[in-house]
Amino acid sequence: MRRILRTELRRGTAPWAAAAMCGAGVWMLAVHPEDWGGRWAGLVNYLRTSLLILCALMVAAGVWQAGRERRRGIDEMVNSTPRPGWQPILVAWLAVTLAGTVGVLVAFAGAAVLVARVATYPGDGWWWTLLVGVLALGAATAGGMCVGRLVRLRLAAPVAGLAAYLALAILTYWDSKSAVWLAPVQVAQAAYQVVPGRVVAWQAGWLLALTVALLALAARRWLAAALAGVLAMGVAVPIVTGPGPNRLLTDPDAVAxxxxxxxxxxxxxxxxxxxxxxxxxxxxxxxxxxxxxxxxxxxxxxxxxxxxxxxxxxxxxxxxxxxxxxxxxxxxxxxxxxxxxxxxxxTRLHCSSGAGLREIRQQVHLTSGLADAWLLQLPPSPEVPIDWLYALPMPAQRAWFADYLRAAAGCDEAALIRLGQPR
Incomplete structure (x- = not known):
C-alpha cells in the first residue's frame, strides 16, 4: 500500500490537487488580509471561512480521482486480485486528501510567518479549530470519491464542486440556527470569540463519521456505510439541538x-x-x-x-x-x-428632524458637517463653509462645539440651526 500511495502522490490527481489548493489558499489570503492579519485565531478562523471554496475544490478533486480510476480500468484490475476492494479507494482518498491539505497548509504557513512577527495574543483554542478544518477537507474528498464512483459523467467533477459550494453556502449563511455547525465553514466570527469546546468536539466526530460513511459508499460496503451513517446522524443530533452561533462567548484574555x-x-x-x-x-x-x-x-x-x-x-x-x-x-x-x-x-446626530421639512433637515445636517470638520480639522469647502468658525478664537470654537454636543444630545433643532449660522 505504501508503494501505491507514493505512486498516487507523484502521478495521480494528488499533485494537481496540491497545486490548486495552494493557489486557492494564497488567493483567499490575499483577498482579505484584514480578516487574519496579526492574529492567530483570526488566521485559523479565516482558514475555516476559506473552506467554502477549498472544500468545493476537494470535492471536485475526489470526483476526478474516482473518474480517473474508472477510465483507466482500475475497477477491473482490483476485482481480478485477492486484495480487498476498499484498499485502493482508501489509498486514493488518502493521497488526494494529504496533497490538498499540504497545499493549503503551505499557503497558510506563509501567512503564519507574517502573523508570528506581530501577534500579541497567542490564544489556546485555535489548534482544535484548525483540526476540524483539516477533517473537513478529508470529508470533502470522500464525498467527491463517492460521487465519482457512482456517477459516470465527465462533467461530474465541476458539477459536484459547484453543488458542494452552493450547499455549504446555504448551510453556512443560515447562521441563526444551530444546524450551521454541521458545515465546517465558519463566517462572521470575531477572532476573540470562542466556539464552545463541546461543539468543536461534536463537529470533529460528525466529520469523521461522515467521511467513513462516504468512503464505505464509494467502496460499495453497504453495511459499513449504513452503520457509519447512523453514527453520523447520532452525532449530528446534539449539534443541531445545541447553542446557535449568535450566542458565542468572548475570550476574556483576548479582550483584556x-x-x-x-x-x-x-x-x-x-x-x-x-x-x-x-x-x-x-x-x-x-x-x-x-x-x-x-x-x-x-x-x-x-x-x-x-x-x-x-x-x-x-x-x-x-x-x-x-x-x-x-x-x-x-x-x-x-x-x-x-x-x-x-x-x-x-458628532453623529441620533435624532431625525421632527418638522420633516427639507430645508430644516438640510440646515441641521449642515451644522453636523461643521462639527465634523472642526473635529477632524478639515479645510473649508463649498459644502462645509467652516472658515467663519476657524476665524473665532479657540475658546470660542470650543464653546461652539460644546453647544453643538448639548444640542445634538437633546435633539434641539432650533439650537442646531442657530449654531450653523455664521457669527
Whole structure:
C-alpha cells in the first residue's frame, strides 16, 4: 500500500490537487488580509471561512480521482486480485486528501510567518479549530470519491464542486440556527470569540463519521456505510439541538485592555495590541482637541472590549474604535479613514428632524458637517463653509462645539440651526 500511495502522490490527481489548493489558499489570503492579519485565531478562523471554496475544490478533486480510476480500468484490475476492494479507494482518498491539505497548509504557513512577527495574543483554542478544518477537507474528498464512483459523467467533477459550494453556502449563511455547525465553514466570527469546546468536539466526530460513511459508499460496503451513517446522524443530533452561533462567548484574555501610558487614554484589546502604536498617534490629537469640553469623550477604547449588554450610547465619555477589520497582512493599520469614521461618532446626530421639512433637515445636517470638520480639522469647502468658525478664537470654537454636543444630545433643532449660522 505504501508503494501505491507514493505512486498516487507523484502521478495521480494528488499533485494537481496540491497545486490548486495552494493557489486557492494564497488567493483567499490575499483577498482579505484584514480578516487574519496579526492574529492567530483570526488566521485559523479565516482558514475555516476559506473552506467554502477549498472544500468545493476537494470535492471536485475526489470526483476526478474516482473518474480517473474508472477510465483507466482500475475497477477491473482490483476485482481480478485477492486484495480487498476498499484498499485502493482508501489509498486514493488518502493521497488526494494529504496533497490538498499540504497545499493549503503551505499557503497558510506563509501567512503564519507574517502573523508570528506581530501577534500579541497567542490564544489556546485555535489548534482544535484548525483540526476540524483539516477533517473537513478529508470529508470533502470522500464525498467527491463517492460521487465519482457512482456517477459516470465527465462533467461530474465541476458539477459536484459547484453543488458542494452552493450547499455549504446555504448551510453556512443560515447562521441563526444551530444546524450551521454541521458545515465546517465558519463566517462572521470575531477572532476573540470562542466556539464552545463541546461543539468543536461534536463537529470533529460528525466529520469523521461522515467521511467513513462516504468512503464505505464509494467502496460499495453497504453495511459499513449504513452503520457509519447512523453514527453520523447520532452525532449530528446534539449539534443541531445545541447553542446557535449568535450566542458565542468572548475570550476574556483576548479582550483584556492594553492602554497608553501617557497622553489621552487610548486602549485596545490584547488581541489587537499590535495596532496600538499606529492607532495612538492618530487618535490622541483628537482627544486632546476635545479635552475639557463638556460632554466630549475623554478616551478611546477598542469596541472588542465593550460588554455585549453595553450600548454605544452618545455622551458616555468613550469613543469606540472598531479594529476587527483594521489589519494589513503585515500587521499594520489598514484604513485611517475608518478610524475617522469612529471619531465622527462624537458628532453623529441620533435624532431625525421632527418638522420633516427639507430645508430644516438640510440646515441641521449642515451644522453636523461643521462639527465634523472642526473635529477632524478639515479645510473649508463649498459644502462645509467652516472658515467663519476657524476665524473665532479657540475658546470660542470650543464653546461652539460644546453647544453643538448639548444640542445634538437633546435633539434641539432650533439650537442646531442657530449654531450653523455664521457669527
Amino acid at each position: 485592555l492594553v492602554c497608553t501610558d501617557s497622553g489621552p487614554q487610548v486602549c485596545v484589546a490584547r488581541i489587537h495590541a499590535f495596532l496600538l502604536d499606529e492607532v495612538t498617534p492618530h487618535v490622541q490629537p483628537f482627544l486632546a482637541r476635545l479635552d475639557g469640553i463638556p460632554g466630549a469623550p475623554d478616551r478611546a477604547v477598542d469596541d472588542a472590549a465593550r460588554p455585549v449588554d453595553q450600548p454605544q450610547a452618545p455622551g458616555d465619555g468613550t469613543i469606540w474604535l472598531h479594529l476587527d477589520q483594521q489589519s494589513t497582512a503585515r500587521g499594520g493599520l489598514a484604513r485611517l479613514d475608518w478610524l475617522d469614521a469612529d471619531l465622527r461618532a462624537v
